[in-house]
Amino acid sequence: MADYLFVPQSVLDRWSEQGRIEVDGNVLTILGEQKSFALTPAVRFIKMEAGDDNAGLLAKVKTTDALKQMGAEHYMESVILGESAYQVQQGFLADANALRRAAAASQPQQPEDAAAAKPDAANPASGPQGTQGKEGEDQDMLEQFLLENL
Numbered sequence: 001m002a003d004y005l006f007v008p009q010s011v012l013d014r015w016s017e018q019g020r021i022e023v024d025g026n027v028l029t030i031l032g033e034q035k036s037f038a039l040t041p042a043v044r045f046i047k048m049e050a051g052d053d054n055a056g057l058l059a060k061v062k063t064t065d066a067l068k069q070m071g072a073e074h075y076m077e078s079v080i081l082g083e084s085a086y087q088v089q090q091g092f093l094a095d096a097n098a099l100r101r102a103a104a105a106s107q108p109q110q111p112e113d114a115a116a117a118k119p120d121a122a123n124p125a126s127g128p129q130g131t132q133g134k135e136g137e138d139q140d141m142l143e144q145f146l147l148e149n150l
Contacts, residue, residue: 004093006044006061007146012092015149026092030145037142039092043067043079051084058086063093094146 012028015021022029029036041064045057055070057079067074072081079086 004040004061005146006042006091007039007094008044008089008091010089010091020149028092028142030142033141033145035141037094039094041090042093043074043088043090045079046087046089049078049085049087051082053086054084055081057081061093094142 012021012023016023020031022031026039026041027036028039042061043064044061045059048058062070064074067079070081072079074088077088077090079088
């Protein structure tokens with residue numbers, strides 16, 4: 001299962017106002033690079049407005065598709081699930097694993113011996129071949145942008 005980072009809509013709005021990005025539907029474009037990325041619409045559960053948190057959603061993030069599958073009603077900054085009403089923060093999910101790889105790549109170079117070490121056996125993507133091709137490069141660029149601007 002992928003690890004994701006929640007990016008609030010308010011942050012995307014601020015970046016857009018500053019002329020750093022453009023958001024069209026679910027596509028984020030970094031204007032200086034003219035690179036585009038798909039984001040997954042999601043909400044973060046902030047607090048209870050009514051009822052009990054029987055579903056255990058407080059402080060969790062769910063995609064809007066997951067909300068539909070749960071039978072929840074989502075409107076603006078509210079979600080109703082059964083007899084429970086939640087205040088939510090709207091935003092999007094971005095791949096956090098890519099953010100971690102970008103952060104690791106920006107750290108100072110290690111000595112030659114350490115750089116030649118084998119990738120983590122439990123995580124083959126941790127080695128130098130973990131990100132390949134144009135898609136990997138685009139994802140790394142998005143991660144670097146998010147790291148620098150969050």
